[in-house]
Amino acid sequence: MSATGTSAEAKPAAASALLRVEGLTKLYPVVRRGLFRRRETGTIRAVEEVSFSIAPGETLGLVGESGCGKTTTARCILHLVAPTSGRAEFEGTDILTVFREGNRDAILSVRRQLQYVFQDPYLSLNPRWTIAQTLSEPLRVHGHVPRADWVKRIETLLELVGLDPSHAWRYPHEFSGGQRQRVGIARALAVEPRLIVCDEPVSSLDVSVRAQILNLLVALQADLGLSYLYISHDLSSVRFVSTRVAVMYLGKIVEIAAVDELFEHPRHHYTDALLQAIPVPDPQARSARGKLTGEVPSALNVPAGCRFHPRCPAALPVCREVVPELRPMGANHLAACHNPR
Amino acid sequence: MPSIPASSSETPAAGAAQPLLAARDLRVHFFTQGGVSRAVDGVDFEVGARETLGLVGESGSGKTVSSLALLRLVPRPARIVSGAIAFEGEDLLAKSEREMTQLRGRRIAMVFQNPAYSLNPIRSVGDQLGEILVWHEKLGRAEARARVIELLSLVGIGDAAARLGQFPHQLSGGMKQRICIARALLCKPALVLADEPTTNLDVTIQAQILDLLDDLKQRLGTSMILVTHDMGVVARMADRITVMYAGRICETGPAAEIFRNPQHPYTRALLASTPRIDQRYARGGRAALPAIEGRPPDLRTPPRGCRFHPRCPEATPECARLTPQMTPIAPDHAVSCLKRGSSGTET
Numbered sequence: 074m075s076a077t078g079t080s081a082e083a084k085p086a087a088a089s090a091l092l093r094v095e096g097l098t099k100l101y102p103v104v105r106r107g108l109f110r111r112r113e114t115g116t117i118r119a120v121e122e123v124s125f126s127i128a129p130g131e132t133l134g135l136v137g138e139s140g141c142g143k144t145t146t147a148r149c150i151l152h153l154v155a156p157t158s159g160r161a162e163f164e165g166t167d168i169l170t171v172f173r174e175g176n177r178d179a180i181l182s183v184r185r186q187l188q189y190v191f192q193d194p195y196l197s198l199n200p201r202w203t204i205a206q207t208l209s210e211p212l213r214v215h216g217h218v219p220r221a222d223w224v225k226r227i228e229t230l231l232e233l234v235g236l237d238p239s240h241a242w243r244y245p246h247e248f249s250g251g252q253r254q255r256v257g258i259a260r261a262l263a264v265e266p267r268l269i270v271c272d273e274p275v276s277s278l279d280v281s282v283r284a285q286i287l288n289l290l291v292a293l294q295a296d297l298g299l300s301y302l303y304i305s306h307d308l309s310s311v312r313f314v315s316t317r318v319a320v321m322y323l324g325k326i327v328e329i330a331a332v333d334e335l336f337e338h339p340r341h342h343y344t345d346a347l348l349q350a351i352p353v354p355d356p357q358a359r360s361a362r363g364k365l366t367g368e369v370p371s372a373l374n375v376p377a378g379c380r381f382h383p384r385c386p387a388a389l390p391v392c393r394e395v396v397p398e399l400r401p402m403g404a405n406h407l408a409a410c411h412n413p414r
Numbered sequence: 415m416p417s418i419p420a421s422s423s424e425t426p427a428a429g430a431a432q433p434l435l436a437a438r439d440l441r442v443h444f445f446t447q448g449g450v451s452r453a454v455d456g457v458d459f460e461v462g463a464r465e466t467l468g469l470v471g472e473s474g475s476g477k478t479v480s481s482l483a484l485l486r487l488v489p490r491p492a493r494i495v496s497g498a499i500a501f502e503g504e505d506l507l508a509k510s511e512r513e514m515t516q517l518r519g520r521r522i523a524m525v526f527q528n529p530a531y532s533l534n535p536i537r538s539v540g541d542q543l544g545e546i547l548v549w550h551e552k553l554g555r556a557e558a559r560a561r562v563i564e565l566l567s568l569v570g571i572g573d574a575a576a577r578l579g580q581f582p583h584q585l586s587g588g589m590k591q592r593i594c595i596a597r598a599l600l601c602k603p604a605l606v607l608a609d610e611p612t613t614n615l616d617v618t619i620q621a622q623i624l625d626l627l628d629d630l631k632q633r634l635g636t637s638m639i640l641v642t643h644d645m646g647v648v649a650r651m652a653d654r655i656t657v658m659y660a661g662r663i664c665e666t667g668p669a670a671e672i673f674r675n676p677q678h679p680y681t682r683a684l685l686a687s688t689p690r691i692d693q694r695y696a697r698g699g700r701a702a703l704p705a706i707e708g709r710p711p712d713l714r715t716p717p718r719g720c721r722f723h724p725r726c727p728e729a730t731p732e733c734a735r736l737t738p739q740m741t742p743i744a745p746d747h748a749v750s751c752l753k754r755g756s757s758g759t760e761t
């Protein structure tokens with residue numbers, strides 16, 4: 074059983090959660106447009122009934138294969154896309170209602186708490202702006218730092234993420250991928266947020282630079298008491314940064330548990346297959362063979378019952394009919410499976 | 415001249431089994447407006463029959479350019495500046511373009527990183543695979559069709575006959591990569607170059623494709639050069655591993671040796687800096703991965719001496735002055751590092 078950092082992994086009580094997501098759903102209608110009529114021909118069920126919470130100082134890893142809805146989930150929480158239904162509460166405030174009502178001051182106060190670090194540091198920085206311009210934009214929008222202090226603030230931010238203050242006057246093309254991602258992190262930190270959504274922050278970086286950014290994220294968390302929602306398909310980096318991990322498959326969370334518990338004792342068959350599929354850097358461990366056959370079904374046409382049942386090695390007749398709910402399986406461990414491992 | 419353990423095979427009369435392919439002192443430079451970029455700068459490697467060589471390195475290390483050079487497909491403004499590539503007893507660099515065309519796809523085939531870009535989007539699967547057989551093997555239409563169906567079934571595509579009429583956009587990423595693998599194997603090549611064949615795929619699909627490559631290699635006896643940055647993938651697939659950094663080779667040896675007993679500081683750092691799914695990490699404190707500080711050099715102005723020395727924890731002033739040569743330290747295991755006894759040459 075997991076032993077390390079048990080206190081940090083304890084499931085946050087309702088009151089202490091920083092972010093609570095409940096029943097978050099995003100459906101995309103598939104529309105066929107003709108000259109005279111418009112027909113809905115189907116629904117993409119991108120995210121369905123996703124619930125989780127994040128405690129202060131915690132990192133929740135959200136993992137799954139491409140198309141499973143992990144990015145859509147994060148975008149819905151920040152209302153970058155409007156969710157179809159569901160709630161997201163930040164310290165008890167229903168932030169989705171705040172966004173929907175559209176009061177600028179209220180929205181800004183939410184955005185100051187929640188920031189986003191994007192996957193591709195090449196695409197997420199304005200190429201025509203100096204780093205100083207990029208970093209002063211949040212200061213201008215939120216107005217929480219007097220203009221006289223901007224330069225000092227920008228220098229502090231750059232030092233915080235391991236860049237030289239003189240870098241402020243350069244343009245993004247003068248930086249490497251790792252340095253650009255540091256700028257992306259500095260931009261998120263500019264408004265002193267409590268929670269940062271990191272969407273595949275190291276996927277586009279080189280192996281030797283990845284470790285630097287992962288170390289930076291962990292160090293910033295320790296120094297500033299940040300919480301992260303860390304989204305990735307790379308389970309090894311998730312193991313390193315996360316305190317708890319949620320696994321998504323085809324729009325639903327199938328398992329959520331403390332990090333060591335999940336990696337060492339997965340209960341859901343999909344989690345197990347996902348872990349088995351990852352090649353371990355050790356030639357002696359060649360037993361790791363792909364167990365799963367077939368591919369992820371289309372989100373346009375999700376299987377009835379458990380969404381994983383057509384590929385599941387332990388599927389029962391009930392799995393074809395009844396959607397399994399997340400239920401407790403041991404301390405601080407939830408899995409949605411009729412026939413857990 | 416760099417000496418590496420099996421360099422005796424350069425003389426064809428040598429008693430040891432001759433490698434299928436041996437590249438010697440390969441240099442590929444990019445002649446850009448900003449200067450000459452030495453992307454591959456004096457690289458030796460070899461692949462034996464039925465062997466899988468893992469070519470590992472970060473982007474810009476020269477691993478892809480090296481593998482393209484074997485087919486003489488380096489893109490402009492790059493040129494193969496010098497070197498020798500012996501394949502099945504012939505020097506590929508001495509061949510005419512026409513001879514290379516006959517060799518590509520028939521004796522050496524390639525599987526690319528992005529299957530979506532490497533298939534022709536406006537031709538059906540059957541057309542673009544059959545064409546290869548008609549061209550290279552002078553097969554008739556019916557024979558070519560039968561062979562394409564056979565290969566598609568071999569790579570695990572069910573209902574292969576029905577797939578012939580489909581177009582790439584109708585297929586999933588994993589399916590497209592299976593088709594690219596079938597395409598590479600159509601003419602029963604002696605060597606397959608696989609450049610990051612699973613990087614764009616999801617992990618469960620990656621596992622399926624790796625199993626497939628492993629299985630086909632066993633059954634068909636094909637040799638393979640697997641280019642990748644993923645230490646997990648090479649550990650799973652390779653018999654021998656060559657680690658590249660900034661256009662040069664750091665270390666080459668049997669896969670088990672490289673993982674159990676890595677010698678070059680870069681190999682060690684690369685292995686240590688990758689988080690592992692089978693390891694626990696302390697939480698809440700300042701748990702840190704042993705990262706490699708700095709970043710890879712600009713190859714237009716590479717560091718003098720050992721190219722890794724500015725980032726190397728063990729570097730001495732000597733390392734900035736002398737270029738280390740590949741030196742054997744154990745049977746079939748060679749390293750280029752002054753701190754591991756390599757000899758150095760003035761630069």
